[in-house]
Amino acid sequence: MMRVIVAGAAGRMGRRVGVMVDRHPDLVYGGAFEVPGSPAVGSDAGELAGLGRNGVLIGAGFESVIEDGDVIIDFTFHEATMSFARLAADHHKAMVIGTTGLSGDQLAELAELSAHFPCVQAPNMSVCVNVLFKLVKKTAAILGNDFDIEILEAHHNKKKDAPSGTALKLGELAAEGVGRRLADVGVYERSGIIGERTSQEIGIQSIRAADIVGEHTVFFAGPGERLELTHRAQTRDHFARGATIAAAWLAGKPNGLYSMFDVLDLQDL
Numbered sequence: 001m002m003r004v005i006v007a008g009a010a011g012r013m014g015r016r017v018g019v020m021v022d023r024h025p026d027l028v029y030g031g032a033f034e035v036p037g038s039p040a041v042g043s044d045a046g047e048l049a050g051l052g053r054n055g056v057l058i059g060a061g062f063e064s065v066i067e068d069g070d071v072i073i074d075f076t077f078h079e080a081t082m083s084f085a086r087l088a089a090d091h092h093k094a095m096v097i098g099t100t101g102l103s104g105d106q107l108a109e110l111a112e113l114s115a116h117f118p119c120v121q122a123p124n125m126s127v128c129v130n131v132l133f134k135l136v137k138k139t140a141a142i143l144g145n146d147f148d149i150e151i152l153e154a155h156h157n158k159k160k161d162a163p164s165g166t167a168l169k170l171g172e173l174a175a176e177g178v179g180r181r182l183a184d185v186g187v188y189e190r191s192g193i194i195g196e197r198t199s200q201e202i203g204i205q206s207i208r209a210a211d212i213v214g215e216h217t218v219f220f221a222g223p224g225e226r227l228e229l230t231h232r233a234q235t236r237d238h239f240a241r242g243a244t245i246a247a248a249w250l251a252g253k254p255n256g257l258y259s260m261f262d263v264l265d266l267q268d269l
């Protein structure tokens with residue numbers, strides 16, 4: 001049995017992760033924490049997640065519960081995530097990181113830290129979205145330069161980062177499929193007299209509204225026809241379940257940075 005510590009246990013994802021840990025046969029809910037000063041500190045994590053009391057009291061900060069688990073599941077905020085990753089590396093705890101908005105420098109630091117702990121990091125833990133990642137790269141490679149590639153994502157009005165981590169990953173994979181780099185061709189806003197669209201650019205646009213859980217569409221638009229690949233999440237449970245699959249998969253894994261492609265054995269597809 002792997003004991004799980006849930007970071008940000010009172011958050012939208014933290015609560016659903018608690019439920020999915022409870023349902024996973026190889027995981028046990030070992031510890032939970034929130035940002036010090038949060039009103040959730042001291043509450044019962046099971047009760048907060050709607051599971052009924054499970055005796056796991058929400059601690060103030062990671063250090064207060066670090067010995068209560070073997071693997072940390074993190075859906076919090078990028079700066080907090082990096083501080084937890086440094087501690088996890090020091091204490092040789094495994095970690096699953098779902099938090100998005102990590103900068104290039106933060107991802108590079110995470111890769112260095114992962115020499116000291118096993119870590120799965122992915123902008124989307126849903127199995128279906130990871131299949132979409134594969135489809136998008138292959139579709140881009142098949143359709144090639146005759147098709148304009150555009151990405152549209154929609155999320156709830158509490159989301160802090162834009163574009164979504166998933167949209168950025170879709171953009172990177174589509175760009176790879178046609179032999180480009182998103183860093184060179186990504187276009188994130190259009191306004192005013194901007195001129196005609198270039199054939200190489202990949203647009204990524206964001207909608208933020210009400211309680212939309214998460215939707216992503218990749219458009220491949222050619223003359224006279226258009227292919228759209230869409231994923232719509234109706235609940236957060238698929239993200240949370242993916243994170244628990246990753247946590248259980250980490251048992252006994254060598255130190256290193258892994259993705260959901262490794263967890264789901266999609267790397268060679």
Ligand SMILES: NC(=O)C1=CN([C@@H]2O[C@H](COP(=O)(O)OP(=O)(O)OC[C@H]3O[C@@H](n4cnc5c(N)ncnc54)[C@H](O)[C@@H]3O)[C@@H](O)[C@H]2O)C=CC1
Pocket residue numbers: 007008009010011012013014033034035036038061062075076077078080097098099100101122123124125126161165239
């Ligand atoms: N990879 C994936 O599949 C998914 C990723 N996400 C990402 O997960 C992150 C969180 O999303 P939500 O749950 O919607 O946000 P949220 O705001 O509802 O929850 C975040 C929680 O983290 C806590 N937190 C922040 N700083 C902390 C610290 N220093 N110590 C302890 N707790 C801290 C907050 O108090 C809050 O309860 C976002 O980056 C989002 O993009 C969300 C869904 C799926």
Ligand SMILES: O=C(O)C1=N[C@H](C(=O)O)C[C@H](O)C1
Pocket residue numbers: 100123124155156159160163164165166167213214215
């Ligand atoms: O903040 C969210 O809610 C989500 N964030 C992730 C992202 O930024 O890609 C994944 C999911 O779409 C929900």
